[in-house]
Amino acid sequence: MDVVNSAILDPMTGWVILAAFSALWIALGWYWGRHSQALDDYVLAGRRVGLALGTATAMATWVTSNTTMAAPQIALQMGIWGMLGYSLGAVGLFLFAPLAARIRRLMPTGYTSGDFIRLRYGHFAWRVFLVISLFYSLGWLVSMGMAGGILIHALTGIPYHYGMTVILGICVGYTLLGGFRAVIGTDFIQALLILSGVVVIAFLAIQHIGFDDIHRSIATERPELLNLLMPASIMFLFNNLLFGVGEIFHSNVWWSRAFSFREGVGFKAYTLAGLLWAPIPIVAGFIALAVPALSLNVPAADMVGPMVAAEILGTAGAVLVLIMVFSALSSSIDSLLAATSILVVEDIYRRHLRPNATSAQMRTASARIIVGLGILTWLLCAPRITTLAELLYFTGAFVASTIWPIAAGLFWRRANTLGAIAGMLLGSAAGLYSYFAIGFYVAALVGAAVSMSCVLIACWLQPAAYDWADLQEHHPQESGGTP
Amino acid sequence: MLALALTTPLGAAAQSLQLEADTDVATAGYYQLRWSSTSPVVLEEAQTAEFASPRVIYRGSDGARVMSGKPDGELYYRVRNSDGDARSNVVKVTVRHHSLERAFAFFALGATVFIATLLLIVSGARAGTSR
Amino acid sequence: MIIPETLFGIVIAAALCLTALAPILLLVLLVQDWKKGDLW
Numbered sequence: 001m002d003v004v005n006s007a008i009l010d011p012m013t014g015w016v017i018l019a020a021f022s023a024l025w026i027a028l029g030w031y032w033g034r035h036s037q038a039l040d041d042y043v044l045a046g047r048r049v050g051l052a053l054g055t056a057t058a059m060a061t062w063v064t065s066n067t068t069m070a071a072p073q074i075a076l077q078m079g080i081w082g083m084l085g086y087s088l089g090a091v092g093l094f095l096f097a098p099l100a101a102r103i104r105r106l107m108p109t110g111y112t113s114g115d116f117i118r119l120r121y122g123h124f125a126w127r128v129f130l131v132i133s134l135f136y137s138l139g140w141l142v143s144m145g146m147a148g149g150i151l152i153h154a155l156t157g158i159p160y161h162y163g164m165t166v167i168l169g170i171c172v173g174y175t176l177l178g179g180f181r182a183v184i185g186t187d188f189i190q191a192l193l194i195l196s197g198v199v200v201i202a203f204l205a206i207q208h209i210g211f212d213d214i215h216r217s218i219a220t221e222r223p224e225l226l227n228l229l230m231p232a233s234i235m236f237l238f239n240n241l242l243f244g245v246g247e248i249f250h251s252n253v254w255w256s257r258a259f260s261f262r263e264g265v266g267f268k269a270y271t272l273a274g275l276l277w278a279p280i281p282i283v284a285g286f287i288a289l290a291v292p293a294l295s296l297n298v299p300a301a302d303m304v305g306p307m308v309a310a311e312i313l314g315t316a317g318a319v320l321v322l323i324m325v326f327s328a329l330s331s332s333i334d335s336l337l338a339a340t341s342i343l344v345v346e347d348i349y350r351r352h353l354r355p356n357a358t359s360a361q362m363r364t365a366s367a368r369i370i371v372g373l374g375i376l377t378w379l380l381c382a383p384r385i386t387t388l389a390e391l392l393y394f395t396g397a398f399v400a401s402t403i404w405p406i407a408a409g410l411f412w413r414r415a416n417t418l419g420a421i422a423g424m425l426l427g428s429a430a431g432l433y434s435y436f437a438i439g440f441y442v443a444a445l446v447g448a449a450v451s452m453s454c455v456l457i458a459c460w461l462q463p464a465a466y467d468w469a470d471l472q473e474h475h476p477q478e479s480g481g482t483p
Numbered sequence: 484m485l486a487l488a489l490t491t492p493l494g495a496a497a498q499s500l501q502l503e504a505d506t507d508v509a510t511a512g513y514y515q516l517r518w519s520s521t522s523p524v525v526l527e528e529a530q531t532a533e534f535a536s537p538r539v540i541y542r543g544s545d546g547a548r549v550m551s552g553k554p555d556g557e558l559y560y561r562v563r564n565s566d567g568d569a570r571s572n573v574v575k576v577t578v579r580h581h582s583l584e585r586a587f588a589f590f591a592l593g594a595t596v597f598i599a600t601l602l603l604i605v606s607g608a609r610a611g612t613s614r
Numbered sequence: 615m616i617i618p619e620t621l622f623g624i625v626i627a628a629a630l631c632l633t634a635l636a637p638i639l640l641l642v643l644l645v646q647d648w649k650k651g652d653l654w
Contacts (some may be wrong), residue, residue, distance in 0.1 A: 050652035052643035059636075077513040077551050080617050084625075095600065098608035105611075181654065188644070195637045202630055211623040219616060222552025224580075225514045226622070228615045231586035233510030238593020245600065262652065276636040279629035286626050299547035301515065407600060411607025439510065445593045449606055 008310040008318040014156025017322055018163075022170045025330065028189075029182035030283040039359035042179035043111070043342045043366055044260040049184060054261045054269035057184045059276045060191035060331040061253060062093060064140075067281055068194070068328045069147060070392075072305035074236075075285030076298065078227030078441075082235035083285035085240045092244035093274030099249065100266030101260035102410055106471045113255040113406075114347035119471050120409045121420045128424050129378065129405075130347055132398045133250055138380070141333065143392045145381035147302075148329045154303055154309070155322050164381050167326070171333040172374035176367055177430025180260060183334045190327035191428045195280070197324035201309045201317065202283045208312050209293045217292035225289065236441040239396070243444035246399035249406045253339040287312075341369040396444035397431020399449035408455050419458025427451030500524075502562050502571040509578045513551035518571060519547070524562045532559050532573060553578045558583055 025211045036042045048059075067086075074082040107116065113133065118126035145168050152163030174182050205214075215226070224230050248254045258266050288304045290296075294311050306325070309317040345366045349359050357365070405420035433448025505515045518524060523544045527537040541548050542565060555578050562571045647653050 045654055048652075049654045050647040050650075051654055052640060052647040055643060056640050062535065078511065079552060080622070087629075091597075095604055098604055102608065102611055178650065179598050184654065188640070191640060192637045195633055199630065199634045202626075202633075206626075206630075209624070212619060215619040215622055218552065224554055225552035226616045229583060230581055231511065231581040234583075234586040235581065235589040238590060240596055241597060242593060262615055272639075276632075276639070279632040279636075282626065282629035283633050286629075297543060297545050298540050299545045301513070301549045301551075304549075403600060407603055407607075411603060411611070441511070442589055445589060445596070449592050450503045452599060 007370075008154075008306075009156045009315060009322070011157045013153065013315075013319070014158050014322065017319065018101070018152070018158075018166055018326070020435040021323065022166065022173075024175065025174045025182075027187050028186055029176075029178035031052065031178075032181040032185045035180025036093065036179045036181055037363070038237045039363045039366075041181075042363055043345075044256060044339065045180040045184055046062050047260055047262070049257075049261045049265065051265050051269055051272075053169050053184050054257070054265050055187055055272045055276070056191040056333070057187040058254075058257060058270055058273035060092060060187040060194065060327075061257075061329050061335040062248075062273065062277050063191070063194050063280060064144060065333040067277075068198070068284055068325055069151070069302055069305050072308070073301045075288040076225075076291060076301055076304045076458035078233040078236055079222075079227065079230055079289075081228065081230060081237060083289075085233065085237040085280055086281035086285060088237065089169055089240050089244035089281065090240040090274040090278035091271050092246075092248035092365050093277060095245055096248045097267045097270035097274070099407070099410060100261070100270050101264075103255065103263070104263060104266050106259065106410070106468055107473075109444070109473065110259055110471070111256070111346045112343045113250060113252045114343055114351075115473065116255070116409070116471070117405075117420075118347070118351070119473060120415075121405070121417045122467065125424070126347070127419055128403065128421060129250070130343075132402060132424060132428070133343065134340070136247070136251065136395045136399050137253075137336055137343070137386075138377070139392055139395045141336050141377045144329050144333050144336075144378045145383060148325075148333075149381065150302075151306060151325050151479045152322070155306055155325075160384060161382065165378065167329055168333070168374050168378050168381070171330050171337060172370060175334045175337045180256070180338050183338045184260075186334065186347050187331045190331040193327040194324055194331075195276075197320050197327075198280055198283050200320060201313065202287055204317075205287050205290050205308070209290055213293045214290050218289055221292040232441055234406075235439075235445075239441050239443070239445040241394075242400045242403065242448040243396045246401070246403050246444060246448065250399055250402035251339070252343040254333050256339045256342060261340035266267055275320055275326070328359045337370050337373055340373055341366050344373075344399070345367045352386070393440040393443065394435065396440070397447040398428045400444035400448035401425075401427025402429060403406055403448050404452045404455040408459070412459065413468075414459045414463035415455060415466070416458050416462055416464035418462060419455040422458060423451035423454035426454055500564065500571040502560060502563060502574050504560070504574050504576050504584050507575070507577065509553065509576060511580055512553040512578055512580060513549065515547055516547050516574065518562045520562065520564065521608055523565045526560065526562050529559045530557070531576070534559065534561065534573075537561075538568040550576075555579055571581050 071086045102179040110373050117129040147165030148167035149160040152158050153160045218225050287308045306321045307319045345362050349365050401424050405423045408415035427447040427450045431443045434446040435443035500519045526541040528540050529537040558576050559572045
């Protein structure tokens, strides 16, 4: 939206920063990927990732442009509960911790969340799931590509299309070179950059203005933001929690991490990542509440974070935000590219098109799909159609309706195909309806509730007796592909 | 492109000063006001359509403003050029928050789904490790 | 029901401290993993 009229940095500074970090990520991608020739090495980092890198990658991936931009946006729109509600996104990581441990144990040679749904519920449920999952992945990728372009433009004046192209190009580049190792390694550095940036900006906001001024100005100018009984934000609380749970439970981004972690690491890494992530939206959201105290005009809600940072810190703040945003975006885009590419390779290329593909062929296909996804995302980002939060919130209904089919399917032998399919279809439909009838802040909640009812009713009417051993599957890696 | 079209100056004629809100009824207390102008404007807010005692809420050359945290009520807005007396149309926004009963009904539904999910996972993980 | 200023301050300050500790914890874990040879 071109309602913001002046950039904070000049384009030259912007290009220098982008070039420096791009060079760093590409070099690291090449360095870490130079020995990753085998399929498991390339797509799952050899299945031996330890606690530190595991924690950092889960945390950094969950810090998306949404945490650094939408958290302030939600704080500005929904106030104090919006901010705290946003941090409930951490619950998804906590709840996934036991799932990660169980996934690793039940499917030691699995590749994707699609593998699980196919083996657990059969082909029809699997295809429904793939549609939901690919729609979500693409929605996430596009929302981040667009966020990159818009933010870089607002901060530096570099045109939208250039910024968007750079950020997508760089992420495709280093993910392609280094595979999953590059994703995890850069995630660690990006995690440190994001955390430090958020802390510095919030600390300086408090020092510049002070809690009392911030509180007093909101109370007079935007009083409902401090209201603990603001209706929409009360509705938003569990919606956001369930949205996050749905995103994490179904998405191959989190499953591929569960497969890649060393035995015994998954539970600890996800729990710790949740703990580290939870305070970030509060700190990031808080800076939006400084708006009334600064008498700042915010033309578009999704720009509030960078605008406040720049107002408080001037040029240094804008540089900091640019680095932070670049890190947050890359740490999520790289993960999505890697995890979506293996989902497409395993669940579409191998299971639908080339059943006899060797692991070397899958390795090549995976690299090609990373490039393909990058190009597709670019094409969808180019027309710059809708606002950021809208695009991603739209998927809430879909992903939340996968929570129960997945969780019950992992823990209950009696969970059955009918419940899973009905849950995903009816849950998505009901969630979508409520999105338009009431608001974005109830879509995931309604989707999850309807889907849960379907799964429970189906379990009660027609309990299955699933054999967990059916989840173990023969893979090309073991049957003599590249060693 | 859509966003660009909205903020493209609609010719120099002063009467083309257009104001619009992204919603007529705000159920969460937030909305965005957008206007088309090439020169700095003053955005005014009033409780009545007659603008008996307007309040200036923004002065400057941005093309929009996000309002939020508004309590229930009816508000009227208009923009005028700060260097002339060209005025825009008047936009009315009604802020009507959802009822607390409705909010708590959704809250309770969300809490139920969350607790059920938690129980499923905790009991499942326990059974899984003891086996 | 407006949130009191003290409570507001406490919530934000606590979140800020936790966020500041996070990078330190990550680095400590990294060194531990590295010593054990468990990095990846």
